[in-house]
Amino acid sequence: xxxxxxxxxxxxxxxxxxxxxxxxxxxxxxxxxxxxxxxxxxxxxxxxxxxxxxxxxxxxxxxxxxxxxxxxxxxxxxxxxxxxxxxxxxxxxxxxxxxxxxxxxxxxxxxxxxxxxxxxxxxxxxxxxxxxxxxxxxxxxxxxxxxxxxxxxxxxxxxxxxxxxxxxxxxxxxxxxxxxxxxxxxxxxxxxxxxxxxxxxxxxxxxxxxxxxxxxxxxxxxxxxxxxxxxxxxxxxxxxxxxxxxxxxxxxxxxxxxxxxxxxxxxxxxxxxxxxxxxxxxxxxxxxxxxxxxxxxxx
Numbered sequence: 001x002x003x004x005x006x007x008x009x010x011x012x013x014x015x016x017x018x019x020x021x022x023x024x025x026x027x028x029x030x031x032x033x034x035x036x037x038x039x040x041x042x043x044x045x046x047x048x049x050x051x052x053x054x055x056x057x058x059x060x061x062x063x064x065x066x067x068x069x070x071x072x073x074x075x076x077x078x079x080x081x082x083x084x085x086x087x088x089x090x091x092x093x094x095x096x097x098x099x100x101x102x103x104x105x106x107x108x109x110x111x112x113x114x115x116x117x118x119x120x121x122x123x124x125x126x127x128x129x130x131x132x133x134x135x136x137x138x139x140x141x142x143x144x145x146x147x148x149x150x151x152x153x154x155x156x157x158x159x160x161x162x163x164x165x166x167x168x169x170x171x172x173x174x175x176x177x178x179x180x181x182x183x184x185x186x187x188x189x190x191x192x193x194x195x196x197x198x199x200x201x202x203x204x205x206x207x208x209x210x211x212x213x214x215x216x217x218x219x220x221x222x223x224x225x226x227x228x229x230x231x232x233x234x235x236x237x238x239x240x241x242x243x244x245x246x247x248x249x250x251x252x253x254x255x256x257x258x259x260x261x262x263x264x265x266x267x268x269x270x271x272x273x274x275x276x277x278x279x280x281x282x283x284x285x286x287x288x289x290x291x292x293x294x295x296x297x298x299x
Contacts, residue, residue: 014063015222020231021056021273025233029240042172043105046114046266053121053233058228061124063222069209074120076204081119084197085111094193104174116131119201122237126157127202128230132285138221142206142213150202153267156234156281164241164273165190166266170253180255184266224289231285238278 028049037045061070088095089110104112130153131137136145166184168174181187246266254260 001243011104013228014059015226016061018056018060018063021052021059022233022236024237025049025052025056025212029236030243034058042103042174043112043114046174047105049119050114050117050121051109053125054117056233057121057124061225062118063165063226064140066212066215069212072208073124073205076208077123077201078116080197080201081116082111083106084193085115087227088193092178094196095190095194096181096187098169100175101173103172119198123198123201125207125230125233125237126160126198127153128227129153129234129285130156131280132225132231132289133281135288137227139216139219142209143211146206147203150206153202154198157198158191159277159281160241161194161236162191163278164271166261166270167241167244167248170255170261171197171248171263171266176256178260180257184269185253185255185259185286201209227289228286231282231289234278234285235282237277238274238282242271242274243276245274 033045034047036048040048058070061073067071071218086096086109087093088097089099100107100110100112100115105114106112109115132150133156134145134152135141136149163182165186169177170180170185177185177187177190179187181190183191245267248263249266250262252260252262253266
């Protein structure tokens with residue numbers, strides 16, 4: 001009995017770190033960020049936020065995945081995202097022609113470091129939320145839906161991009177499209193590019209995990225509280241975006257093709273989009289997590 005409880009005890013201890021970083025991220029999103037905005041440039045604000053989420057990602061992932069699996073995901077995410085970001089800047093594929101401005105912070109080649117952190121951290125949160133929705137949370141589940149799970153996760157992640165791009169692109173001008181599109185200056189093709197690129201990341205990870213579930217036999221599987229953490233992280237990301245939208249000033253913004261957008265139209269539209277997409281996904285994941293069934297270990 002003592003031996004059987006030891007893995008769960010270690011997991012509880014490890015989860016305390018992910019709770020700590022999640023708590024720090026919540027404090028940053030709803031309190032500290034607005035204070036720091038008075039003394040830090042926008043690039044530093046974004047980098048701080050993504051570093052907190054990245055710390056949460058690493059602490060949380062190591063409870064469930066091995067260090068090799070976490071490293072594989074992080075490396076795959078960084079390599080594939082930087083490859084396609086650079087391809088798009090240089091050749092317009094798959095997101096359309098655009099450039100990252102200096103407002104996004106320091107870059108590696110054409111891609112700001114903060115963008116790589118976004119793909120890793122929010123990408124991880126989206127992946128884990130998708131696992132809950134698909135009831136794919138046990139190690140024995142890794143060999144099923146290896147091609148479907150990446151698609152669902154890609155949509156969960158792309159929804160976030162759909163809800164924030166007009167703010168960071170059109171309003172903040174952290175990136176600028178050569179040929180702006182109808183979604184408040186963002187081309188429609190950008191989102192199909194996101195689906196394609198994030199699917200490749202998730203598919204590579206899912207196929208890597210496919211034959212590794214047996215390696216975790218006897219390790220112990222985390223319960224509902226563990227999976228709740230990433231759902232809460234996704235919820236905080238959504239709510240903080242809505243809060244930003246509700247506080248946004250009203251002004252006219254001119255994009256590269258000469259069209260003028262009013263932020264009084266952009267902010268409310270994005271708040272509604274977030275409400276009916278990201279918050280719905282959060283609600284769906286919570287209902288599945290705490291609904292009837294034996295797919296999740298009790299905790």
